[in-house]
Amino acid sequence: MGLAASMALYFHGRVAGVGGLYAGTFLPGFDARSQRLLFLAGLVAAGLALGPLMPAAPAASAPSLPLLVIAGLLVGYGVRLSNGCTSGHGICGMSRLSVRSTVATMTFMVTGILTVATARLLGGGQ
Secondary structure, eight states: OHHHHHHHHHHHSOOOOHHHHHHHHTSTTOSOHHHHHHHHHHHHHHHHHHGGGSTHHHHHHOOOHHHHHHHHHHHHHHHHHTTSOHIIIIIIIHHTTOHHHHHHHHHHHHHHHHHHHHHHHTTOOO
16 A cells, blocks of 8 residues: 555656545546546456455455445545545555644544554454
C-alpha cells in the first residue's frame, strides 16, 4: 500500500487514500475517474491474487453478514467524519508529517484497540 500511495503521489500528484478514491469515483463531474477505478480494481485484484497464498485468512476473519454491513457503515461514517481513511491519514498524511493525520491515526488505533478489547470481554472475540 505504501508503494502504491507513493506512486500515486509521484505520478498523479494525488494522495492515495482509499476512502477518498472510492468516494471521488462516484461524484458527478469528478476528474480522474478512470485512474480511481483502476487503483481500486488493483486493490481488489491484489487481494484475489494473494488469496490462494493465504487460504485461511479470509475464512478466519469472516463475520456474519449483518455485522459486516454494520461495520462497513460505521467505517464509512468514520471516514467522512475524519476527512479520510486509515490509508489516507496513516500512510499518506503521516509520511507528510501532518499533525491532523497523526491525531486521526492515533484516534483510529485507540478506537480499534478499545473495540477489540470490548468485543473480547463480551465474548465476541477469539
